[in-house]
Amino acid sequence: MPSKVLLVEDSTSLSILYKQYVKDEPYDLFHVETGKEAISFIERNVPQLVILDLKLPDMSGEDILDWIVDNDIPTSVIIATAHGSVDVAVNLLQKGAKDFLEKPIKADRLKTSIALHLKQAKLESLVEDIESKIDRPRFHGFIGSSLPMQSVYKVIDSVAPTNASVFIVGESGTGKEVCAEAIHKESQRKDKPFIAINCGAIPKDLMESEIFGHIKGAFTGATTDRKGAASLADGGTLFLDELCEMDLDMQKKLLRFLQTGTFTPLGGSKELKVDARIICATNRDPLVEVEEGRFREDLYYRVHVIPIDMPPLRERxxxxxxxxxxxxxxxxxxxxxxxxxxxxxxxxxxxxxxxxxxxxxxxxxxxxxxxxxxxxxxxxxxxxxxxxSGKKPSSPVVKPKPAVEHIVQQETIITPVELSEETTSIPSHSSGAKAPIRPMWQIERETIQNAIDFCDGNVLNAAVLLELSPSTVYRKKQAWESEDERDPA
Structure with missing residues (x-):
């Protein structure tokens, strides 16, 4: 299909002349006389190139250029300007135009300029096609082409066609459910249900009923039989978000379901079998939860087959x-x-x-x-x-952590969260003088290193004290060590 070039020129005689210049060229030249007609044409069928006169009956060529740039229209623009208006054209180049032609436009200049920019547009299109296959800016519900997200996309591509259990780990708000849905949509189960359960939002007494359902009379208020999430996800995908919030007794029942694919509804006596793929997620570090006795180790190894680490936004x-x-x-x-x-x-x-x-x-x-x-x-x-201001908003949520001693070294004090109401770290200085202002990265590095030293080099324990993911502490520690090796001074 030949390329399309749009000529926006209010002079009929000039438009006829320009068409005559390029009548034997391998592209189609379309002509409109007003800005309104130009916008309408571009909206219907985006041309590869627009030759834009600055003075039009209803609006200026600059207005049309602004509209093209603001709406991210994938087309190149050449400005046609009268003699003496070169400064204006240069200004428009800074705003997004690719080139300018000074009137009266000569045939050779017009043909050469069009051919050059059409060739450039074709090359850019080929590059975009290649990049779209390698570095995808969008992937199902995700938006982003950063390296951390490309890694996530590739893992999803690999794991989606299988039935392997997936454990998604990441901070709150990083898109764990979007990741689970992407896996479902890429899988052979995409035409079957995707059922999501937030284990942290369901009361302990209702968890079993929500997942496995109940029969009439199982408890007060159970007036009818009710299917649980496991039954609803039969043939599809069951997503258990915030799995580490689940009660230990319920974790035991969930483990049996994951191993056998069978369950008994609450109050029932007949065992049911379903075929549902399990995807789990948590905003906590599961290994820490296992170590602290809040998450069953056997369940961890059952669901932690394919881990996906969702990157925080600040790293994207x-x-x-x-x-x-x-x-x-x-x-x-x-x-x-x-x-x-x-x-x-x-x-x-x-x-x-x-x-x-x-x-x-x-x-x-x-x-x-x-x-x-x-x-x-x-x-x-x-x-x-x-x-x-760059300040982190305070959070009213307090998660219980083991009581530990205060870590005091130089100007930095780390006050880990105890089982009490204390949740903040308070900087303290021995004198009344104001503390010197230092870069945040220095303070961060000192704080993390102090915690690691206090824990005798145990990064996992240090991460617990700092309320950080161990992977984050490991990553930062390795980055600093690499920098020190490159710059011994």
Whole structure:
């Protein structure tokens, strides 16, 4: 199919002349006279190249260029400008135009310029096709092309066609359920049900009924038979989120179900058998839970066949800006707002923030911005103070941890969470003088190293004290050791 070139020119005589110039060229040249017609044409059938006159009857060529850039239209733009307007054309090059042609346009110049840019557009298209197969910017419900996410996509590709149990580990808000759904959609079970259960949101007394169902009269209020998640997922996938929150007695029953594929509904006497693939997830470190006696070791080895470690948002680089723009456009469309882009300085601030709530936190903040403001681009003024200041919001949730001694060394004090209400670390200084301001990475490194030293080199115990994932501590420790080896000084 020949390439398409759109000529936006209000002069009929010039358009006829230009068409005559390229009548033997291997592409189709279409002509419109107004900006409105140009936008309508591009929306219906995106051309590979647009030759754009600056002065049109209804709007300026600059307005059309802005529209093309703001809407990420995959086309190249050449500006046709009158003699003496070169400065204007150069300004438009900075805004996104690829080239400019000074009127009156000569035949050879026109043909050479069109051929060059069509060839470049074809090469860019080939590169995008290759990159889309290698570095996928989207994958089912995921958005992001960072290396950590590419690793996740590849694991999903490998594990989805099998029946192996998958254990997804990651902080809250990193997309564990999205990962489970992606595995289901890539599997041969995609046409069967995907049933998700949040073990942390179901009361202990109702957990067995929710998963295995009950029969009429099994307990007060059980007026009818009810199928549980296991039965509903027959032939499909059962996703057990926050598995480490499950009670130990229920873990024992779940283990038997995973081993045999059979279960007995609550209050029933007949054993039922189902074929459901099991995918589990947790925002805790399962090995720590096993060590502390809160998670059965035999269940851990049963479900931890294929682990998938969901990266926190702060480690996903440019994905942060990509996700922010996606949510911005999505909510702007829903709420009929004008937002269409994000300023570069905002992207920089978003990338530097630590995102303790990960993608879910980013999503909520963008939603808040769209609701409370109405502009074409998101600016620094729209961001909440917690983002611009870089401070992590305090959390009211207190998870019990083993009581430990305070670790005191130099200026850093680590106060691990005890079984009491104390949940914060308080910096203390022996003198009334203000402490010197140091880079955060130095403080982080000292704090982690202090904890490791206190635990006699046991990284797992240090991670528990710091309330961090052991994999995070290991990764940071290895990165610092590699830096020290490269730079002995």
């Amino acid at each position: 680089g440019n994905d942060i800006a990509t996700l922010a723009l996606h949510f911005l456009k999505q909510y702007a469309k829903e709420d009929r707002k004008k937002f269409a882009g994000i300023n570069k300085d905002v992207e920089s601030v978003l990338k530097k923030y630590q995102w303790p709530g990960n993608v879910r936190q980013l999503q909520n903040i963008i939603r808040n911005i769209v609701v409370l403001n109405d502009a074409t681009k998101m600016s620094i003024e729209h961001l909440p103070a917690q983002i611009t």
